[in-house]
Amino acid sequence: MDWLQVAVLSIVQGLTEFLPISSSAHLILVPVLTPWDDQGLAFDVALHLGSLAAVVLYFRHELRRMAVSWAGSLRGGAADEDARLAWWVLLATxxxxxxxxxxxxxIEVGMRSPLIIAAGLIVFGVLLGVADWRRRTGRSEYQLTLKDALLIGGAQVLALIPGTSRSGITITAALLLGMSREGAARFSFLLSIPVIVLASGLEIVGLVGAPQAVDWSTLVVGTLLSGISAFLCIHYFLVFIRRIGMQPFVIYRIVLGLWLLWLFW
Structure with missing residues (x-):
């Protein structure tokens, strides 16, 4: 890979992993719009690890409190709000x-069609818009119940359909349950941690079974760029939605979906 390809793929992955606009749609568009060859599984793993490092670093204080309280609840202690949040993240996964x-x-074989991705972008984009327009009680992630967590976790299954967006569908479900925009986004970001860990683990197993030459310089740079762009994305996304809401992302999803339909119909 050349360095421009490394930079573009890394930044696209870092941004779209957490924005509600579908990373699968954007990663499919890159080879469509460029002459670049497939980047390979090892590079995909590196980009996901960069995103994982970003979200863990951003929520490091919350994760530390959650881990301590969760461990205490396992030893029979009272479950405080941090322990409950940790349980909800695990159960929702x-x-x-x-x-x-x-x-x-x-899913990998039969649902990677650009038309399916386009439909997912449009349908679930409209649903995100409806959820954002609804009246909310303003609950934070610490005010979730077990039922809320299971419903959001069930909605997360829909993210297996390319074009849906994992962050998009979990934020949509949380908004429909009455959470604040920021609380919905923060819970979605916390949910991404075990999902990325498990998905990356599966990819690493695939790498072990198919050894190949590794270009460590591109992996290191890709991980760093993905991590930096993901960290900035999380921070500014939380600020943005507090002031403006989800509607710009809804419009973007619909326009992108219609463009994909035009390209591939």
């Missing part, structure tokens, strides 16, 4: 892990 493991191959 189970549905997508089970369904993703069972349907991984059919």
């Amino acid at each position: 189970i549905p997508v892990c089970v369904v993703g493991f069972v349907l991984h191959d059919p």
Whole structure:
């Protein structure tokens, strides 16, 4: 890979991993609009690890409190709001892990069509817009219930459909349950941690089974660029939605979906 390809793919991954606009749609567009060859599985893993490092670094204080409180609850202590949030993140991850493991191959083979991605962008973009327009009670991630967590976790399964956007569908579900925009986004970002860990683990298993030459310089640069862009994306996204809301992302999704339909119909 040349360095321009490394930079573009890294920044696209870092931004779209957390914005509600579908990373799969954008990563499909890159080879369509450029002459670049596939970047390979090792580079994909590096980009995901960069995104993972960014979200862990950004929420490091919350994660530390959650880990300590969660461990205390396992030892029989009272579950405070941090322990409950940790439990909700873990429980909400189970549905997508089970369904993703069972349907991984059919999804990868049969649902990577640009037309499916376009439909996912438009349909779930409209749903995000509806959720954002609804009246909200303003609950934060610390005010979620077990039922809320399971419903959001169930909605996360829909992210296995390319074009849906994992962050987009979880934020949509949280908004429909009455959470504030910022609370919905923060819970979605926390949910991304176990999902990225498990997805990267599966990719690493694939790498072990198919050894190949590794260009460590591109992997290191890709990880750094993906991590930096993801960290900045998280910070400014939370500021942006507090002031403006989700509608710009809704419009962008619909326009991108219509463009994909025009390109591939």
